[in-house]
Amino acid sequence: MDEFSFINSIKQQTYKQSSVVKGIGDDAAVFRNTSQDIVTAVDTFVEEVHFSRATMDPFHIGYRSLAANISDLAAMGATPAFYLVSIVIPKHWADEELTKLYKGMDNLATIHNMDLIGGDTVSGKELSISITVIGFVSKGNARYRSSAKPGDILFVTGTLGDSQAGFHILNNPGRFKEKEYYYNKHRMPEPRVAFALELGSLSRVALNDISDGIANEANEISEASKVSITIYEDKLPTSTSYKQFPVKLQREWKLFGGEDFELVGTVAKAEWEAMKLVAERTNTPLKEVGYVDFSKSDEHKVFGVNQKNKKKLLEKKGYTHLE
Numbered sequence: 213m214d215e216f217s218f219i220n221s222i223k224q225q226t227y228k229q230s231s232v233v234k235g236i237g238d239d240a241a242v243f244r245n246t247s248q249d250i251v252t253a254v255d256t257f258v259e260e261v262h263f264s265r266a267t268m269d270p271f272h273i274g275y276r277s278l279a280a281n282i283s284d285l286a287a288m289g290a291t292p293a294f295y296l297v298s299i300v301i302p303k304h305w306a307d308e309e310l311t312k313l314y315k316g317m318d319n320l321a322t323i324h325n326m327d328l329i330g331g332d333t334v335s336g337k338e339l340s341i342s343i344t345v346i347g348f349v350s351k352g353n354a355r356y357r358s359s360a361k362p363g364d365i366l367f368v369t370g371t372l373g374d375s376q377a378g379f380h381i382l383n384n385p386g387r388f389k390e391k392e393y394y395y396n397k398h399r400m401p402e403p404r405v406a407f408a409l410e411l412g413s414l415s416r417v418a419l420n421d422i423s424d425g426i427a428n429e430a431n432e433i434s435e436a437s438k439v440s441i442t443i444y445e446d447k448l449p450t451s452t453s454y455k456q457f458p459v460k461l462q463r464e465w466k467l468f469g470g471e472d473f474e475l476v477g478t479v480a481k482a483e484w485e486a487m488k489l490v491a492e493r494t495n496t497p498l499k500e501v502g503y504v505d506f507s508k509s510d511e512h513k514v515f516g517v518n519q520k521n522k523k524k525l526l527e528k529k530g531y532t533h534l535e
């Protein structure tokens with residue numbers, strides 16, 4: 213398949229979003245501005261850095277790459293609408309594999325009513341995918357990392373560490389409980405869009421999505437909001453069968469593992485009950501895991517309280533590029 217028939221093969225016949233004026237097929241896409249704020253983000257995924265063919269099928273690579281980007285829209289409280297895909301394709305990739313990669317994206321896009329409105333196709337040494345997502349949020353209502361205030365409750369959705377557990381099992385075949393569950397959490401994470409959108413009814417929430425591990429993401433909230441945060445390590449939600457993994461790895465994955473694409477954030481105590489109702493309505497596991505400190509110090513740090521009730525600085529450690 214040449215570049216042009218490839219683009220034709222991935223082009224949607226119709227668009228779900230009524231604001232599309234021009235989709236795929238010209239120099240750029242056009243959508244008509246709404247009365248809302250436009251939210252956009254891009255994340256890139258590179259073979260052997262973000263995924264390996266040994267542990268992910270092309271479908272999963274597509275699915276997870278879009279999921280990670282939608283997760284950033286969720287973390288801004290935005291409704292997903294569009295995505296653009298820039299892809300570098302190695303020569304050895306077969307047409308069917310590419311089709312499956314796009315099927316993976318289309319599968320998740322359909323769930324979130326998103327349209328593929330553009331991108332770029334080039335050949336190169338290893339597979340690399342950059343996805344730009346665009347979403348909408350009512351004027352002035354985007355959720356920022358900078359909104360945390362002293363006394364807030366620190367919360368997290370879902371369970372942590374499952375993605376790295378899945379990655380571990382995929383790389384170390386052996387006897388593990390609930391393998392399929394962990395594979396799925398690694399390959400097909402579910403961004404918390406419904407929960408994030410319903411939080412629109414709350415007056416103030418700081419939000420961040422967990423791509424690099426909660427320690428890193430909490431640090432980002434702490435720095436952006438100029439507050440210190442304390443996390444009770446024992447309160448961090450994990451799956452029931454997570455206990456099967458070595459204790460050291462359990463701690464490593466849940467705090468620093470990343471790729472769970474859950475949401476972490478802070479909310480005022482007064483709105484905690486309202487948030488719990490949102491979690492119930494959207495079927496989202498939600499847990500209080502710490503608090504924003506009242507300290508007046510100029511230092512904005514994240515602390516972890518361990519099993520022995522010792523409070524220690526939590527390293528800003530996670531999956532960090534360019535170390």
Ligand SMILES: Nc1ncnc2c1ncn2[C@@H]1O[C@H](COP(=O)(O)OP(=O)(O)OP(=O)(O)O)[C@@H](O)[C@H]1O
Pocket residue numbers: 254255284423424
């Ligand atoms: N190369 C770059 N050029 C311009 N802006 C960048 C670049 N890399 C990151 N940014 C910006 O820095 C901010 C933080 O980006 P970052 O990638 O850390 O967030 P994230 O997508 O939530 O995390 P992750 O990439 O781990 O999913 C964003 O505003 C992003 O647009």
Ligand SMILES: Cc1ncc(C[n+]2csc(CCOP(=O)(O)O)c2C)c(N)n1
Pocket residue numbers: 255256260261262263264379423424469470471531533
């Ligand atoms: C083959 C392979 N090696 C390592 C990992 C782990 N990994 C890669 S990137 C990342 C954090 C998010 O990155 P970013 O900050 O770019 O969003 C993590 C935890 C993986 N999934 N596959």
Ligand SMILES: [Mg+2]
Pocket residue numbers: 254255
């Ligand atoms: Mg990013």
Ligand SMILES: [Mg+2]
Pocket residue numbers: 283284287420421422423
């Ligand atoms: Mg993010």
Ligand SMILES: [Mg+2]
Pocket residue numbers: 255280281284423
């Ligand atoms: Mg991201």
